[in-house]
Amino acid sequence: MRIVRDPAALFAKAAVRVTRRADGSMLCSSPQSLGEYPRCLSQYLIDWAQRAPDRPFLRERAKDGSWRGVTYGQALEEVRRIARWLISRNVSSESPVAILSDNSVEHAVMTLAAMHVGIPVMPISPAYSLQSRDFAKLKSIFEQATPSVIYVGEYEPFAPALGAVAHLHDAIVVFGSDSTASAADAPRFDRLVGNGSDAEVARALSRVTDRTIAKLLFTSGSTGEPKGVINTQRMLCSNQQARAQVWPFLENSPPVIVDWLPWNHTFGGNHNFNLVLRNGGTLYIDGGRPVPALFPHTVRNLRDIAPTIYFNVPRGFELLVAALRADEVLRRHFFSRLQLIFYAAASLPDHLWDGLLELAHMTIGEPIALTSAWGSTETAPLAADCHFQAERPGVIGLPVPGCELKLVPDDNRYEVRVRGALVTPGYWRRPELTALNFDEEGFYRIGDAVRFVNESIPERGLVFDGRVAEDFKLTTGTWVHVGQLRMRAITALAPVAQDIVVAGHDRPEIGFLIFPNLPACRALCPDLQAEASVESVLAHPILRARVAHGLRELRRQAAASSTHATCALLLAESPSIDAGEITDKGYINQRAVLTRRKECVNSLYIPGHPDVIRALPVS
Numbered sequence: 001m002r003i004v005r006d007p008a009a010l011f012a013k014a015a016v017r018v019t020r021r022a023d024g025s026m027l028c029s030s031p032q033s034l035g036e037y038p039r040c041l042s043q044y045l046i047d048w049a050q051r052a053p054d055r056p057f058l059r060e061r062a063k064d065g066s067w068r069g070v071t072y073g074q075a076l077e078e079v080r081r082i083a084r085w086l087i088s089r090n091v092s093s094e095s096p097v098a099i100l101s102d103n104s105v106e107h108a109v110m111t112l113a114a115m116h117v118g119i120p121v122m123p124i125s126p127a128y129s130l131q132s133r134d135f136a137k138l139k140s141i142f143e144q145a146t147p148s149v150i151y152v153g154e155y156e157p158f159a160p161a162l163g164a165v166a167h168l169h170d171a172i173v174v175f176g177s178d179s180t181a182s183a184a185d186a187p188r189f190d191r192l193v194g195n196g197s198d199a200e201v202a203r204a205l206s207r208v209t210d211r212t213i214a215k216l217l218f219t220s221g222s223t224g225e226p227k228g229v230i231n232t233q234r235m236l237c238s239n240q241q242a243r244a245q246v247w248p249f250l251e252n253s254p255p256v257i258v259d260w261l262p263w264n265h266t267f268g269g270n271h272n273f274n275l276v277l278r279n280g281g282t283l284y285i286d287g288g289r290p291v292p293a294l295f296p297h298t299v300r301n302l303r304d305i306a307p308t309i310y311f312n313v314p315r316g317f318e319l320l321v322a323a324l325r326a327d328e329v330l331r332r333h334f335f336s337r338l339q340l341i342f343y344a345a346a347s348l349p350d351h352l353w354d355g356l357l358e359l360a361h362m363t364i365g366e367p368i369a370l371t372s373a374w375g376s377t378e379t380a381p382l383a384a385d386c387h388f389q390a391e392r393p394g395v396i397g398l399p400v401p402g403c404e405l406k407l408v409p410d411d412n413r414y415e416v417r418v419r420g421a422l423v424t425p426g427y428w429r430r431p432e433l434t435a436l437n438f439d440e441e442g443f444y445r446i447g448d449a450v451r452f453v454n455e456s457i458p459e460r461g462l463v464f465d466g467r468v469a470e471d472f473k474l475t476t477g478t479w480v481h482v483g484q485l486r487m488r489a490i491t492a493l494a495p496v497a498q499d500i501v502v503a504g505h506d507r508p509e510i511g512f513l514i515f516p517n518l519p520a521c522r523a524l525c526p527d528l529q530a531e532a533s534v535e536s537v538l539a540h541p542i543l544r545a546r547v548a549h550g551l552r553e554l555r556r557q558a559a560a561s562s563t564h565a566t567c568a569l570l571l572a573e574s575p576s577i578d579a580g581e582i583t584d585k586g587y588i589n590q591r592a593v594l595t596r597r598k599e600c601v602n603s604l605y606i607p608g609h610p611d612v613i614r615a616l617p618v619s
Helices: 044-053 074-086 104-114 136-144 155-168 198-206 234-246 265-278 297-304 315-327 328-335 350-365 431-436 482-492 518-526 534-538 541-557 589-594 598-604
Strands: 017-020 026-031 055-062 066-073 097-098 121-123 149-152 171-173 212-221 227-232 256-259 282-285 309-312 340-343 369-375 384-385 395-399 405-408 413-420 444-452 462-467 497-503 510-516 564-568
Touching: 017 297, 026 395, 044 074, 044 265, 055 074, 055 104, 055 598, 066 104, 074 198, 097 104, 104 121, 104 149, 104 198, 104 212, 121 256, 121 431, 136 155, 136 227, 149 155, 149 482, 171 198, 212 234, 212 265, 212 482, 227 234, 234 265, 234 315, 234 384, 256 265, 256 297, 256 309, 265 309, 297 315, 297 328, 297 340, 309 315, 328 350, 350 369, 369 395, 384 405, 384 413, 395 405, 395 482, 462 482, 482 497, 510 518, 518 534, 541 564, 589 598
Parallel strands: 055 282, 097 121, 097 149, 121 212, 149 171, 256 282, 309 340, 340 369, 510 564
Antiparallel strands: 017 026, 026 405, 055 066, 212 227, 369 384, 384 395, 395 462, 405 413, 413 444, 444 462, 497 510
C-alpha cells in the first residue's frame, strides 16, 4: 500500500457556503452535495462479503494472546445465523437488543444482526453494570426501553447488575461463547440456532428503510438522567457518505485501526466502526484503556499492528506520547504506515499537539496530518470536520456535505445548531424532550458554541468554544467562557492536571477544581515513598508550588478576571460514574462535578483554607 500523508491528497478542498441574515445569524453549509448512500448499513457488509470475502474485518485478542476474528464473508454468515435466531424469537422493533459488554467480535455481530432485520440495538455503557454501586442508570434505561434480548460476554462480572434489573424485563440473556459460567438455562452466543429461514431474513432486510431505527444510544447529558437518542439507518449511512467525501483517500485505502473507543458511544460505535465497515477496512479491537493500569494493553497491540489512522481522546494521547517518547521501536512501528491522527471528545491540549507533531518529524521526517471533527450522539456523530491541517488544536473545521449549521450570535461567539439527514428524529418515547431540543426551523440545539478562526476567511474553519450551558457570570457581571479557559488551564498546569472544573458562578473570582494526573504528580516528587497515599502526594510542597506557578502563568497570559483563576484545589477523589461526573471516554461533566462537590467549591472561597492553593503574585 502506498502511504499518502499529504493533506492535499488526503482531504477534500476546504470550502464553505455562508448566508448572513439580518438578525446577525448565519447559515453555513458545504458546497458539496451529499452523494448517494445505501438505505442501511447491511448493504456495506453484503458488498464487502462479495468483493473481499477473505479480508479480515474484525480482530480481537484470544485468551492465549493470539489475534482471532472474522473476515467479511464470515461476518455475513454469522450475522445471518443470529438474524435467523432473532426472527425465531419474534423479537420486534419495539423491544431492542441490549448489549452490556465491552467491544468484541460477538458484540459487533449481534449489533449487525439485529439491525439486519430491523431491530434496534441498545449498547449500554459497561460502567453502569461493572462500576456502579446502585445500578441507577441501568435501571433507568431498562425502564425506558425494555429489551427483548440481553447480551453479556461473561456471567460473573455482570451477575449483580443482571439481578438488579431482573424485575424490569422478561428478556432472554445470551452469554458469550467463552463464558466460563452462566445460568443453566441461558444460551451461549455460539449455540444460537433459530427456526427462522434465510428467506425470512431476506424479507425482514427488505423492509428495513433509511428511517428504520438502528440504535438507541443513551447519554446522560448535563442532568445525569439517561435519555435514549434515536439513531436511524439514514443518519448512520449519510454520515459515512459525508466522511468519504471529505476524506476521499478512503476510497483507495481501506483503513486499519487499533481502537478501544466504546461502542456504546457514538465516536467509537458509529464513526469508527462504521468507517471500517463502509470502506472495507480492518478493526483490531483494543482491550486497553487510557488509564495507567490498562494502557500497556494498548501498547502491546500497537507493537503488533501498525494503524493507518489512529483515533483517541486527549487522555489516551497523553499516555501515548509518553510511551512513544520512551520506546523508539514502538514509535517507528506506530508511524510506519500512519496517514493521519484524529482526536475528538475534547480539544487536545497544546503540549500534546506539539508532542505528536514532534514525534512524527523525529520518526518519519515529515509532518503527519493531525485533525479533529465535531458532533454529538444526536448527529451520528459527524457534523463538522477539519479536513485540512489546522495550525493549532481546537479547530473543528467546516460543515460536512448534507449538514447545515445555523450560527446564532452569543456575546463574542456563536451558538451553533444543526440540521440535515445526519440529525436524530428525537428521543425514544420522549416527545416533550424532542420538541424542547429543536428550534422553530428544525435545527437541533446541540448546546455548543463556536467562533471562526477568521470570520473574513470562513474556510479556515470554526473553533469549538465550549458548552453554552457551562458558561457563567462572575459577580462583576463578566461572562466566563469555560471551554476556552479550561483548555488554557490544562496546558498551564501540565502535567499536574488531568482535567479541570471551572468554578465561580456568582463569585468575584474564578477557582479551579483539579483532577490530578497522579502518576505524573508522583514523578514530580521524587522523595515520596512508592506507597505514599494520594493525600500525601497532593499535599507535597513541590506539587503545590507547580500549581501556584501555573496559576500565575495563566494570569500573565490574560489579566482579566474572567480569563484566569486565583485559586485551586486538588481533588483526591476521582470523578464518579454513578454521579454522572465522567463518561467512559473521560469527558468531565462540569455541572455534575460542581453540583456534587459544593463543599469543595465553597472551600475555594474561604480565606486561608489550608488545602487551597493561591496563585503566586505576578511580578
